[in-house]
Amino acid sequence: GDSVTQMEGPVTLSEEAFLTINCTYTATGYPSLFWYVQYPGEGLQLLLKATKADDKGSNKGFEATYRKETTSFHLEKGSVQVSDSAVYFCALRRAQKLVFGQGTRLTINP
């Protein structure tokens, strides 16, 4: 069945560091891909999405590119801030269902 695998957390970085959170997926066909973020005490929020191969989603300085050949959707940010501390979830949507990865907890130290 469909599945999403994220890099193991937690991830701890210093402010202004470069961020990569790896995400790979297994699915038949070409699902839409998403990154959601969950700040402490809040619900999940859509961060960015891509609906077809080679699409790049971007928002708030974060980017991810839909790579069909490697079945990946890695999240990147060039310079992280303390306010980016949260749990990040990669997800795919196919057959009208969202399937989530296990989440990666990110902590940014000043």
Place this chain on the structure above:
Amino acid sequence: EAGVAQSPRYKIIEKRQSVAFWCNPISGHATLYWYQQILGQGPKLLIQFQNNGVVDDSQLPKDRFSAERLKGVDSTLKIQPAKLEDSAVYLCASSQNGPGETQYFGPGTRLLVL
């Protein structure tokens, strides 16, 4: 625009007791979802409503879980009787016209079963 509302935010019960969660979706959103998020895992879809009809409940443990959506707006999720493994965060989400639209999530209800 008000977001998805859920209550209660926290609930502690003993095993074999019953519990209910309430969700009020964003106004005008036709599709409503309930997810279960166990600690350290991503959310898992339990049930999906389109207006007041069930679209998908394939992962809902129907021997103990039930859900309804009143008049196509508010929804309740019930567990009876609860088991230790039901300890999780229960998330409600809604989307405007169908599953292809962006899902907006509520803050969740954190359940602890002792």
